[in-house]
Each structure stands twice: as structure tokens, then as C-alpha cells.
Amino acid sequence: RKEVEQDPGPFNVPEGATVAFNCTYSNSASQSFFWYRQDCRKEPKLLMSVYSSGNEDGRFTAQLNRASQYISLLIRDSKLSDSATYLCVVNYFGNEKLTFGTGTRLTIIP
């Protein structure tokens, strides 16, 4: 079983719609959680950290459920510029290494 699992998609969503991704992680010692976005042939860029209480940044909302070991990302009022691959990333306690999921590919359709 992969340490961090995501539905690879692709998700093809009309502009303005709401889309949600889930990610599950296998190691309960996981401490920090992030969503990164990666555009084609570019490096990953941090989208947002994910906190236990849930957090929101504009149109983006991230949730963490430690009991079920999953993380979610909700994008509201999607824009064409949201088209990218979204990477779920986990860090383990006392370790600087990040473990990346395989990513979920999102395409926003005009």
C-alpha cells in the first residue's frame, strides 16, 4: 500500500464549479500535511498547509481527519488557472522528509 494515496483523475470540471479531492495516508505518525500544486513540467509550489482545525484560503479549503487518516481539498468557483496537478504531501514526526502522493490532475473547462 502506498504511504500517500490519491485518485489520479483526471478531473474535468466546468469553470465556476466546486471540486473536491481526497487523499489518504497510511502512517498514523504523520505530523504535517500540505497541498502542493504542480503545473506541467514545472516544480511543485506550496498551495496551503493543512491544520487539524481545517483552514481556508480564499476559494480553497483544506480539512484533516486524523481518525480516518485523510486530507481533503475543496476548490470553490473554479478558474481556468486552477488547472494543474494537486499533490497531497505528508511529513512524519521528527523527520524533515516529505512524502508525496502521485497527484490528482485537474482540468477546468471553459
Added chain:
Amino acid sequence: GAVVSQHPSRVICKSGTSVKIECRSLDFQATTMFWYRQFPKQSLMLMATSNEGSKATYEQGVEKDKFLINHASLTLSTLTVTSAHPEDSSFYICSATTRGRGAPYEQYFGPGTRLTVT
């Protein structure tokens, strides 16, 4: 702030030759630098972790004699792919962390180097 650069951005080399990739933190001192490899439609796979002045720690399955990492200073790490083969063709990305900046364990990524071995 927190800018990481990589050079070159893209390189084509012949099979059997060696290629050096540089990773620099431009406006901060990197506590740790990481090297990743990403094949098409796959996620980033960590190759090794390096701290300034010490030997790199390689992930399982990564040949340390083939992928030489030198972390000469707090702002520079290099990855040398020795005796490159076509299967080494990939997108190589470095990242850096620094204490006291950003979210805990947030990594700042370089723009990547696309290596093609012919």
C-alpha cells in the same frame, strides 16, 4: 523570499557521460537540501537528503556512486549523474528547508532540471 535556483534548466547529454546539476538557495541559508526525481506522470521520488558539510543520506534503491551529491555550503548543493544512461532521463528537482521560516518542514523547490540522455 525563499528562492531556490537550479542550473541548468535543461540538459541533453550522451550515454556514458556525466552531468552536474547545481541547486542554490538565493536569499536564505538552507539547513537541508533534498534531491528528487520525477518521471512522466509520476510523483516526486526523494533520492537523497543532504546537510552542509556531511555525507548525503540516500533513499533505498538509489545508487550513491551513480548519483554523487556534494553539499559544499549552506547555499549550494550539487548532484552529479555519473555515466548517465537513457533510463536516467528524468526531471530532477531540488528543494531546501531552513529553520524558522515558513510552515514546519515546508520545502522550497527549485525550478527543476530536465535531463535527457541520448
